[in-house]
Amino acid sequence: MNESGAIRFHYLLRAVILLLFALYIGHLVQQEALHYYVAPKLARWIRLCPVPLALMALSLGIQALFGKSSALCDCEHRLPGSMFRSSALYGLFLLPMLLGFLLPDRALGSAAAAKKGIALTYNLSEQESKENFTAANPYEAEFAELAARLHAEPVITVHPEIYSETFGAIDLYKKQFEGKEIAVTGFLYREGTSAGKASYAVSRFLVQCCTADATPFGILLNPAAQISLPADTWIEVRGKLEIVTHEGRELIGITPETLTPVPQPSTPYVYTSADSITAWEQLQNAGAVK
Incomplete structure (x- = not known):
């Protein structure tokens, strides 16, 4: 005692x-x-x-x-x-x-993305159909429906509310989306390559519960793009979706037409959506009201 x-x-x-x-x-x-x-x-x-x-x-x-x-x-x-x-x-x-x-309270950036390893693809089974957005299995059905709706837009706006779902749908049907206009906001991620050249991606952290499980997701910027901005700069990228080869893999990327620095959003992370189709419809209705 x-x-x-x-x-x-x-x-x-x-x-x-x-x-x-x-x-x-x-x-x-x-x-x-x-x-x-x-x-x-x-x-x-x-x-x-x-x-x-x-x-x-x-x-x-x-x-x-x-x-x-x-x-x-x-x-x-x-x-x-x-x-x-x-x-x-x-x-x-x-x-x-x-x-x-x-320590200051701030969002995760390139240093954390480099340690965790940034995801530039969803590793889903790529669909070959160029006419219909069909799902190979029930898991991909929501991606297929979202892909069809995104493809019908003249410019695909990547909303934070369905950030990961949007890129999942695009990655699943990358060949159908090649050449489509897109606008996305995120922080600039810079990665050195074995050849000494730098590759860039516009990225955000996907959080499920807390920052301990945060996963960096991004879309590659065309390797030919010349970018002078420092890493972690928040940017809005507008350009065309293209299929690019990165480290021996075919990935969907963006050939930037404009690349504009923007303030960091008040909520820098993105989160999964329980129903991306409903969320997309709500975003469209909100845009129509504005």
Whole structure:
């Protein structure tokens, strides 16, 4: 059994850590920076976390300061026997918290994309039909329907709400989309090649839950394009879709006609859509109203 004084000390320390977590989440909410770390569906619940965390911290603090020694519980677990062990244990919680407060809140960029490996293709089974957008299996049915609707547009606008789904549909039917006009916004990703030449892509991070699972997706810019902008510059690219060869693979890419620097959007990441067809229709209706 641990002495009551030691238990009180650890109760207080844990209360402080819980309170710091509550303050950090509150800080992210106040700075409107929570979207840099978690997806919107998860963020709505994270916003509520400071309340239970603060209540738990208050409960531990009251027990540590005013609780009867007979009521204190160490749960039959031995507490760290030295200051070094205590520092190592609680440092696992305090160090990430300290980094969170000290480091700037910003979106992932080229450095993270290079480490994760940027995806320039969806690796779906390419369809050969040039007249009808048919699906080879039920999984690709939504891509096929979206592809047909996108192909009918004079200029394909890649909306953030269906970013990954749009490129999935285009990649699936790349031959049918060759020569189509497209407009897309993202950050400029620069990648060196073995030949010493640079290749470029316009990219965004796809987030499922949080930035830990963020996946960089991009579309290759025609290797012949001369780009003087630095990496991570947010750009709007307008041009034609072309099939290009990159590292021995045929990929869909863009031959830019205009490449314009733009401000980073308030929500830099993109997220999967549960129903890309409905989302596309809503976007079209919203555009018609404007």
